[in-house]
Amino acid sequence: MTSKAIDRRTGLSIFDRMLMMRHFEESVIQLYKQGRFVSHYHIYIGQEATGGTVLEALGEKDLICTTHRNHGHIIGRGCDPNKAMAEILGRETGFNGGRGGTLHISDASRGFLSTSAIVGGCAGLATGAAFGLKVKREPNVAVGFFGDGSLEEGLVIESFNIAALWKLPVVYVCENNSAGAMGPQQGGYPTAITATDSFTRLPAAYGIHCLKVDGTDIGAVHAAATEAIKRCRAGNGPVFIEAFTMRWPGSSPLWPELATVTDLNQAWDASLIVGPNADWVQHHDPLLRAARELVAAGHASRDELMARDKDARSRVAAAANFAIESPMPAPATVTNHVFA
């Protein structure tokens, strides 16, 4: 059971976001395997409860900055999945006309800043957005999502200092997804390499309010995000949230693999969970956890959640079709949009 109570409407809204995020990215991996796009890419599976819940807590005018692992945040915000998938496939109809791609999807109309794939880059931009809001005397907040590896970058530490000095309305959401990662020694993707035993020591050194949460617990994340946003709106300065998740097995190798395939029935029938990654599915999959908790809280029936799952699957299938059928950008347009 989730550590914090959450109401039905909020819980189901978060769950819908998470369903879309999950099915969208399972589709992305399949499209890559089919050779539909060329690029290294990063998958958010396993972290949906963090992003989906923080995004639920944000207002429409709040600003968001994300990273190379942005698919979940874009979809979780409710941005058009057709345009997001088209962007990943480099199509003219994508959010960014194919100029950004998987690493840089951004929807400015929904408050996204430039999506930086430079590790730590997002923390500086989010701090800047908060500075812009302060100068313009607007009551909104900026949220920067980044991984724990970002704490290795000097820019992030400098940003903490300035955000604290100027009491900027920025929420840093550090998504610590290193647990369960293989690391380069085992041939996997690089993970945090740090001498500190707790990432919150770094922002705390500047007096930044820090919260640690289980990033797979929608109730706990919602409570933390709500508190953080409230503090920022009240002018009390930045907040740092560290959300812990267990690395999805498909994101452990250097290239993403569809290591698990979501079946919502696994939430209530453990006999369906088999294979080498059964432990992650059973104990660490935030989507199945949220499904179990929503049913246990009496917020929804299994059938109701299955219907939502079906709906999300069909929206994602439509997005994939839209992207595949969309035209590539015309080479002659390559010089467009360098300057305003």
Add this chain to the structure above:
Amino acid sequence: MRKISYAAAMVEALRTSLAEDHRVSLVGSYVLGLGPKRVLMDPIRAEFPDRIFDPPTSEAAIVSIGAGAAMAGARPFVDIGTGSFTYVGWSPLVNEAGVARHMSNGTLSVPVVYHMLHGIRGGGAAQHSHSPQAMLWNAAGLEIVLPASPYDVKGLLRSAIKSDNPTVFVNHARLMDIEGDVPEDDYMIPFGRADIKRPGRDVTLIATSYVVQTALTAAATLANEGIDVEVIDPRTLVPLDRETILQSVARTGRLVTVDETNLSCGIASELSAIVAEHGFKSLRAPILRVTRPDIPTPFSQPLELAITPTADKICDAVRRIMAWT
């Protein structure tokens, strides 16, 4: 017309911009350097205390914060300080500010101004004498402005702050005390319009920033020898006014490019390449370049002078090109 200093003209443009638009802010207020002219900023600090922020020594963060604030709809003027410090903030400058508009398919604007004092300033040695504008020209997506006179700095700074693009505003400490005619009224100088600082018929000299002043000194010397030099100041590298440059070379048939950026891949080199590619038929002699050589800037005065593009070096180059047959 009244004469005021370059520094005073710059302060007028900053004040007008701050008064006109509440979204404008200064991140770093020592924009005139550490010389005696710095006190000219004091009235602005007093007038706009809630929009002037002196940050910690964190170049990477202030460049990034400037970009992020601009994406959020503010219009920050970010002072990086000495041009050499730009390298500390290089990633947010070229990886964020310069690419965001293109990467977002034109849906994001980054209306930030980055200000720096570039160049050989006297005893700056190897870490306080850089001129990063050529490297920045090589990184797409940044407007690059180099005002060389009091009149230009006021009008170009007004345009820079109103620009919806990330703009690098490159000053030179040695320009701050120069006096010149500056209208009291507000005015803007559009980007991409070169200025013929001195008309002439024999040789075209293209120069930017402080070396425009050096080139004018050289032109006065050469006039006494009967050589009539035209001095062209592009004023902005991005966008670049190719037409004025090519038309000048079409009239004179000879070109010397002068700049403080290093010889290799420098501004003088790029301008030479443009004329060689598009104005070859006009040329009656090879193009010569007078630049800083490709070595770190030394401290000691005679060594520093040895690498500085001086009026004497410009005169020598012009005499050589006039003697070429």
